[in-house]
Amino acid sequence: MNEKIKFSIDGKECTADKGTNLVDAAKANGIYIPTLCHLEGVKPAGSCRICNVKINGRFMTACTTEVAQGMVIENNTAEIQELRNIIVETLFVSGNHFCPACEKSGNCDLQALGYRFKMMVPRFPYEFEEKLVDAESPKIFIDRNRCILCKRCVRSIKSKDGKSIFAIKGRGHKAMINIDHELANRMTDEEAQNAMDTCPVGSILRKERGYLDPIGRRKFDRQPIGSEIEQAIK
């Protein structure tokens, strides 16, 4: 049996297996730490910063931190919530997110976090920067207006011989996801669907498959993101 680690989150005593990252460790104890770039089974990137928690008084990303004996973790505090709100609002204004017209609406993690955090309107002004849409590949397109650069696709979607289909191009606020057309041309329907499912927002989409789930049957229609974790263990 795995070695058990004891720690606390917001004063609640928790236990988890040694070697677990904090997001999963919290989940095992019925506590939701919001994530965007985190993807189960893929090496954490710690790039969206939404899972920032305070560990023994220091800000650290939960996805990149392994749980340790006696850790005192703050997750649901006003200070941390303010930081998370600012990150979500920053992501909204850094792209062009028009939820009502988006195929991913209701299935989008960013939108769901906006609802969960009760965001009415971002505090920051919109910049409406021009972003390029890449529709060259036969099965998928990338709408960079909606991309939050979580790099889930970069990290996890590879060709059969292990090559990257997605990568970053440029740096800073001009950084964007670049797609290898030659490799993307060879994607199967299943791989295309997987790429779309990997994207937490509506940036990678399958062609000719939009709006498949009717309202009411989409992922976050009935309850906020994270509720399933909180309800699993009370």
Place this chain on the structure above:
Amino acid sequence: MNSQVKSIMEKYGNDPTRLMDILRDITSELGYVSQKESASVAEQLKMSTVDVEQTLSFYHFFSEKPKGKFNIYLNDSLVANMMGRAEVAEAFEKATGSKFGGVSPDGLFGLFNTSCIGMNDQEPAAIINGVIFPKITTYRVRELIKSFRNGKTPNDMINSYGGGQNQSELIKSMVTNNLNRRGPVIFGDYEKGSVLQKIAKMQPKEIIDEVKNSNLRGRGGAGFPTGLKWEFCTKSLEKTKYLICNADEGEPGTFKDRVILTEIPHLLFEGMILAGYAIGAKEGILYLRLEYEYLQNHLENVLNRFRENGWLGQNASGIKGFNYDIRIQFGAGAYVCGEESALIESCEGKRGEPRNRPPFPVQVGYLNKPTVVNNVETLCSTVKIIMNGAEWYKTMGTKETSGTKLLSISGDVKYPGVFEIEWGMSVREMLEMSGAIDPIAVQVGGPSGRLIGENEFDRTICYEDLPTGGAMIVIGEERNILQVVKNFTEFFIEESCGSCAPCRYLTVILRNKLQKIIDGKGIAQDINDLISWGTQMKKANRCGLGQTAANPILTSIENFRSEYEAKIEKGKDFYSRFDMDAAIQESCRAVGRFPHA
């Protein structure tokens, strides 16, 4: 495949971790790396084209589009601007018929803004095809462009040599050292090679203990205890270890490493041998910023002499079983690569994105092996510590900060340059020493540090009070503080790797807010927003760049709030002077009708 590209690939053994070198060599051969070349490099390295483009597009000095025959990278640092960059830039645009960020229609000239090139003591300065042109005037601009049109090369236009080694056969540069003050540690007397004789009789542990005992802390700015870093590295069970010297000094306002690399590179390389021996490294790497490419032949020559002397190679420095060499790895224009884990990524041929920690580089570093990354000045200091002992070293400086520090002082001073001081000098003394001209502020430690005003001039330069990596930018009373802050904030926007969401975009939001205040459209709430949003940066981001990117804004509001308040609308909750005519200009143009016409 292009035969030149093929031979470059072979030179680096088709090794994907040498992608930086491959792209640099292709750039020097062909001027840029086209998509076709990217694809053939990718094929040869068995990676996808987008992965090659990922590295290529990250670095400022690489390009996937053709550039000019002459590429002018004009420094856009604060001090360059203080010293008259604007009119020089205008002269370049006029003479070349091109705009910054583009190439002239005849394909001759490319004009590019660039972050600090380490010449703050001789601005405005530019790099043209690798040649440094310091102290450029509008006259010089016209002369240069005219001569280039008439077939002269940048090398032909070198019309004077700077002092010291700058005039040696292998450098021949117009750069001046401005070494204004030699101290007892870095620039003290030293007989070449003597530390190597000494360490040959020492055990690695003795060396580490001596460095630990000296209390030497990393001189790049973060100030981690050097001896402790070395010790952590030796604790790893991995047999292969690496020593990397961080010579990527990109903090605007710093240029001390430039002077070390020019005048006393042997001291640095001896430090790299010493450190390599202490931690049991297989290889030493000097990560050098491409801005200092003009020093390459000089440095390679010193390394060759080291090899001839037997100081490098098999049984290096006469130490049996110590097989160690040093190679130079060039960057390609990215400030963030001064962060040690980003630097390691860059050494591995990737985009310079800082890694998550833990694990720390001393555990998992270059090629996933334990790696020590030390600053140039740190490594030079260790040589003297081993030669003269930790106790000698501790007689200098303050109680908690031993030794000396190189300051790079620039801006509104009579004597810009490098000064080696003992820790413990006050800012006021520092200003006096460098001949400051009516100073109202000092940017301590570059943009990532603090903007201090007169009220902090009696603070002491040391870790227990005012720590610094050494960049000191003196700002005189004629200067506009908000423009200073804007220059620094835009620097961070330009240099962000883009990985962490807040660093990528909150910086842009902050800049826009600052611009609103500069434009006279701000209200009191805007200042409060800058503080509350800026404060999040420290909490939110992964690396030092992101965490400090709001420092110029935060520390300037702390110390120069009145400058902000003078620009805002008093007693208003919103900007009340909406300019209808200006707001509808775009639609007027679109429909071709103007209300007052």
